Amino acid sequence: MNAVIRDNQFVELSNGIRLHYASAGEPGKPLILFLHGFPEFWYAWQAQLAEFGRDYYALAPDLRGFNLSDMPAEVGAYKARHIMEDLRLLTAHLGYDKFVLVAHDWGGAIAWNLAIALPQLLDRLIIINSPHPYLFMQALAHDAKQRAASDYMNWLRAEGSETALAKDDFALMDGFFIGMGQSAADWFTPAVRQKYHQCWARGLTGGVNYYRASPLHPPTSEHAGPLKLEMQAKDFRIHVPTRVIWGERDIALPAGLLDGLDELVDNLRVERVAEGTHWIVHEQPERVNQLIRAFLSE
Numbered sequence: 573m574n575a576v577i578r579d580n581q582f583v584e585l586s587n588g589i590r591l592h593y594a595s596a597g598e599p600g601k602p603l604i605l606f607l608h609g610f611p612e613f614w615y616a617w618q619a620q621l622a623e624f625g626r627d628y629y630a631l632a633p634d635l636r637g638f639n640l641s642d643m644p645a646e647v648g649a650y651k652a653r654h655i656m657e658d659l660r661l662l663t664a665h666l667g668y669d670k671f672v673l674v675a676h677d678w679g680g681a682i683a684w685n686l687a688i689a690l691p692q693l694l695d696r697l698i699i700i701n702s703p704h705p706y707l708f709m710q711a712l713a714h715d716a717k718q719r720a721a722s723d724y725m726n727w728l729r730a731e732g733s734e735t736a737l738a739k740d741d742f743a744l745m746d747g748f749f750i751g752m753g754q755s756a757a758d759w760f761t762p763a764v765r766q767k768y769h770q771c772w773a774r775g776l777t778g779g780v781n782y783y784r785a786s787p788l789h790p791p792t793s794e795h796a797g798p799l800k801l802e803m804q805a806k807d808f809r810i811h812v813p814t815r816v817i818w819g820e821r822d823i824a825l826p827a828g829l830l831d832g833l834d835e836l837v838d839n840l841r842v843e844r845v846a847e848g849t850h851w852i853v854h855e856q857p858e859r860v861n862q863l864i865r866a867f868l869s870e
Contacts, residue, residue, distance in 0.1 A: 575625025592640035593633035596625025609677020613639035619857035637778020819848025
């Protein structure tokens with residue numbers, strides 16, 4: 573039997589940020605934390621909360637800037653270190669000093685950074701279609717195909733992108749799910765669409781500010797992005813046991829971003845899903861659950 577999801581919970585963190593989160597399962601059981609990306613919110617993980625709440629305390633927050641969590645106005649408030657601090661404070665508030673972390677898209681970017689900076693917090697790391705920051709930086713700096721695939725990031729970084737995204741009843745936002753060229757998005761039913769529209773109506777600037785705050789974007793004449801970074805691979809090594817699930821039909825984050833990952837992660841296995849897209853969590857929730865479960869049972 574699936575666990576019951578509780579979706580109206582809030583916590584005031586000591587850094588002044590108020591986060592909303594949903595959970596399933598009982599506090600005191602091992603914690604498994606799920607991090608969403610853009611343009612999503614906690615609901616992206618509803619199938620995982622219901623499954624893993626059976627034997628874990630399964631929790632999915634709205635990251636700062638999204639849905640019902642606080643939305644600071646300053647772009648600098650969305651740098652990775654601040655999101656990481658939110659998560660550290662959240663899990664400490666809940667009484668945990670170690671947890672399993674599952675993350676997708678922007679949530680994955682935060683999770684990679686957390687595994688690098690605070691590995692002592694993580695029991696295991698599971699990443700879904702989100703590139704390791706060193707490999708992504710290298711691709712954005714030197715791979716013309718990846719620059720082209722990521723060009724949408726610079727559009728999102730531009731002033732007023734949130735206004736354009738909200739136009740015509742979020743037509744462009746819907747396009748992130750149904751217009752990325754590789755999926756009919758059968759999962760994006762009218763009921764699910766309504767939930768996302770309710771989320772987006774609460775504000776889009778916070779989510780867009782993740783792109784504005786990050787140096788990882790295709791370089792332009794005005795913003796050098798990765799070209800100005802001096803990063804060494806040794807500083808981005810992952811010692812946490814890691815599994816990566818990758819939908820290979822992701823057109824924004826091609827599977828080539830996995831090349832070289834085994835040289836940066838001590839304990840790694842990659843599960844490639846040939847027919848999966850960037851939205852594999854929605855398309856194949858049971859398969860994603862099975863892959864996560866297999867890792868946890870090792």
